[in-house]
Amino acid sequence: MTLPAVQSTVHTLGDSTLDNLYWLLEGDGSNLQEAIENSTEGQIQEKLGDQYQVVSHAYDGFTTEDVLGLRLRPVGSVLPSWGIKFQTYIDHKCPGFYRQVHPLQQLKKALPLEGNHYVVISVGGNDFRENLSNPFRLIKDISKVQGRYLEIVEKVQRLSTENRRVYPILMFQYRTDANHDVYGIYKLFGVVGTVAFAVNTLCTALIAAPAVHTSSLSKVSKAVCSAIGSFGLYLSNKAVPLSVSRDIISLKKPSMSLFGALLQKFYHPMLAKAREDRIPVLDLPNTFNPYEDLYESGIEPNANGSKLIAEGIAHIVQNHDFEGTGRIYAKRDENYTSLPITKGWTVEYPEQS
Missing domain, CATH: 1.10.287 (Helix Hairpins)
Structure with missing residues (x-):
């Protein structure tokens, strides 16, 4: 399906930081419309308004390999696959019997032929989630995940044509909930x-x-x-x-310090790419405070987290100069602000209220 060219489109590509619908549903799925509105994608649409159309190619649990189509994982394969809640999610995300998707191919087919369009990329967290039981492999595989992430960015960039501009927006992953360490990450x-x-x-x-x-x-x-x-x-x-x-x-927690250090290490080549190719970055590591009420089930954004993410994406789409320099956006106080992308980006140690 090709969308009409009268609107600019914002496409989401990646994982459950964008596709957090399942985690906002009640057990019987009865609040589907409310969950859609409170989801990250729903709140991006609400903040951007009718001038933009938000189109989802993000799927809970997807890795860099899934986004690239190196493997065809069924949608919802990482979720508890029973009950009305799961079926409600599946019926909304991929109605019909075919649940195997190739997100980049979906994106390519859905893009209008003309105009300015934006692709929000949030991926990589699930690559490491799959290796939580083997911390040495988790660290060892960083370079492989970085390579696939950059390949995704380059494939998105190549979707621009003479009549169509496609702008990637990189969304860096936040630290997970420090109050409810469901997966034992900390x-x-x-x-x-x-x-x-x-x-x-x-x-x-x-x-x-x-x-x-x-x-x-x-x-x-x-x-x-x-x-x-x-x-x-x-x-x-x-x-x-x-x-x-x-x-x-300095008496800081080893777990929190290492989390920030690994995020800095992981995103180093992405920042270099963003600086070179003038790509905006949403800096969630310095926007999400892991001690605040922003999470569902330890790692997913709840309605508050979705709102915070959506504010950042909308701010970038509406205010960033996509023909200018790459900038990194974070919300540390009341409003999102940006800085030029430099080699000295760090993840700040969070304050615990």
């Missing part, structure tokens, strides 16, 4: 951060040993201690940034 990151701190402490001690024990160690022993300590510190920093150890010394 527990896992706390263990990994603490282990990394212990390793860094040991390696630092080995590096310092030659200076402390100048008379009791031979030249060979000093060289071995320095080499092992330096190499160990290098390997540790490759997996867990040294900033986490500094935060632990």
